[in-house]
Amino acid sequence: MNRRDFLSLTAAVSLVPALARAGSMDYAPGLVTQALENGETVFLDFKASWCSTCAAQERVINALKAENPAYNDAITFIDVDWDKHGKSKLAKSLRIPRRSTLVVLKGDEELGRIVAGTSKADIQALMDTALTAATA
Known part of the structure; x- marks a missing residue:
């Protein structure tokens, strides 16, 4: 491998964490626990493709x-597919009543939730709560 290829590859690999944080991650068992143990503020979106x-x-x-853009920089967004994980240990432990539920977690504390709400002001308030917790 020549030096130019090595530098390009190194630069690309260093961007992976930033790119992963820029969007939402798909839920997998253990992901939320790992993120919370790392001190991250987690924004869970329990949703279904047909909803x-x-x-x-x-x-x-x-x-x-x-x-x-501060939301993407500071908050870990995780999409939880309701059809796959609606009856999971995570959903049960958080007492998620239905799809279209948004929950913010930090450490072992729930900071807020919205159930079936679509108001921009309400969702922004929840995201601002997450941002405040993440940057405190």
Whole structure:
């Protein structure tokens, strides 16, 4: 491997954590626990691909992320597929009543939640709560 290829590869690998944080991660068992143990503030989005309320929430979340890049920099966003994980240990432990539920966690504390709400002001308030916790 020549030096130019090595430097390009090194630069690309160093961007992986930033790119992973820029979007939402798909839930897998253990992911939330690991993120919380690392001191991250976690924004969980329990959703289903067929849910119109979930789609409306996603549009608002994406618009807010575009307006304020600090959300992506500080908060770990995790999408939880309701069809796959609606009856999981995570959903049961958090007492998630249905899809279209948004929850913010930090450490062992729930900082807030929205169930089936699509108001930009409400979702922004929840994201601001997460941002405050993440940057404190």
